[in-house]
Amino acid sequence: MTLSADRIRELHRYELKILRSIEHFMERYDWVPLEHIIRNTRLSLGEIEYRIGRLISYGMVKGTMVPYQGYTLLFGGYDSLALASLAHTKVISALGDIRGEGKESVVYEAIAVGPVVVKLHHVGQRSFQSIRKNRGFMPENMHCPWVFASHYSAEQEYIALKALHEHVATPVPIAMNRNAIAMSFISGNTLNRVKLEDPLDTWEWLLGEVKKAYEMGYIHGDLSEYNIIGGPDGCFLIDWPQWVPPTHENADEILLHDITTLAAYFTRRYKLEINPKDAFFSIIRQVR
Numbered sequence: 001m002t003l004s005a006d007r008i009r010e011l012h013r014y015e016l017k018i019l020r021s022i023e024h025f026m027e028r029y030d031w032v033p034l035e036h037i038i039r040n041t042r043l044s045l046g047e048i049e050y051r052i053g054r055l056i057s058y059g060m061v062k063g064t065m066v067p068y069q070g071y072t073l074l075f076g077g078y079d080s081l082a083l084a085s086l087a088h089t090k091v092i093s094a095l096g097d098i099r100g101e102g103k104e105s106v107v108y109e110a111i112a113v114g115p116v117v118v119k120l121h122h123v124g125q126r127s128f129q130s131i132r133k134n135r136g137f138m139p140e141n142m143h144c145p146w147v148f149a150s151h152y153s154a155e156q157e158y159i160a161l162k163a164l165h166e167h168v169a170t171p172v173p174i175a176m177n178r179n180a181i182a183m184s185f186i187s188g189n190t191l192n193r194v195k196l197e198d199p200l201d202t203w204e205w206l207l208g209e210v211k212k213a214y215e216m217g218y219i220h221g222d223l224s225e226y227n228i229i230g231g232p233d234g235c236f237l238i239d240w241p242q243w244v245p246p247t248h249e250n251a252d253e254i255l256l257h258d259i260t261t262l263a264a265y266f267t268r269r270y271k272l273e274i275n276p277k278d279a280f281f282s283i284i285r286q287v288r
């Protein structure tokens with residue numbers, strides 16, 4: 001289900017209140033008991049049932065009757081809370097169309113002081129197992145791991161963008177709420193859809209950006225032609241949630257994989273002769 005700006009603008013304050021209440025209790029329940037929502041929101045049963053019916057029809061909430069009547073958020077509900085907060089704090093004044101949809105996110109165009117995008121992280125349960133493995137970090141026995149995973153993923157990307165954007169060509173982070181990051185809009189297209197004028201020059205420049213990021217403590221971890229936008233303002237490295245530091249136990253392997261993936265693309269598409277191992281050593285040797 002995809003959200004529209006209208007849908008969020010039209011959410012009634014009781015509907016937002018109910019979404020927040022479910023979010024609150026989801027730390028403790030897979031299905032938040034109706035009783036808790038009634039007590040917490042202090043709305044009448046009739047009002048709640050009417051509002052929840054609407055939230056279900058919007059794809060924001062899902063319900064069950066067994067073993068008791070309870071409700072849980074869906075991505076649409078969690079996204080709405082994040083977007084409503086960004087709008088409330090005046091980070092964004094209008095939400096536009098979908099700009100891109102990746103493996104683990106939906107990216108909307110929006111208006112702030114200038115053009116921005118809002119990236120809503122959607123990390124499902126399966127990918128979460130790998131976060132847990134890579135980072136050795138996740139509370140045991142948690143309810144709704146996708147909420148945690150998506151929030152965590154946004155936090156990680158926000159950390160990297162804040163650290164890097166003044167030195168490395170990345171989007172400028174503006175604000176974060178729950179699973180949402182507002183960041184500067186980069187015009188252009190991902191490299192797979194761009195024909196570069198001088199591919200060798202671009203490759204060398206990109207390698208320089210990867211090196212700067214490495215020196216600052218960030219290895220991208222998912223670098224490819226799909227995570228670089230090329231346009232009138234040059235190239236930008238996007239999509240940073242899975243970064244690892246150079247002290248990570250698999251840092252070398254991850255950096256080499258990043259470089260090999262990108263090199264393979266330049267070789268395939270532009271017939272450049274690149275030795276990824278040399279490129280890799282040119283980065284780590286000068287740093288160590």
Ligand SMILES: Nc1ncnc2c1ncn2[C@@H]1O[C@H](COP(=O)(O)OP(=O)(O)O)[C@@H](O)[C@H]1O
Binds near residue numbers: 239
């Ligand atoms: N700052 C941005 N400006 C413009 N478009 C963006 C921006 N960030 C992401 N996008 C678009 O959204 C798509 C998905 O974003 P990405 O960060 O790669 O997430 P995913 O993890 O889902 O791949 C990108 O391929 C791109 O088309």
Ligand SMILES: [Mg+2]
Binds near residue numbers: 102103226227239
């Ligand atoms: Mg991506």
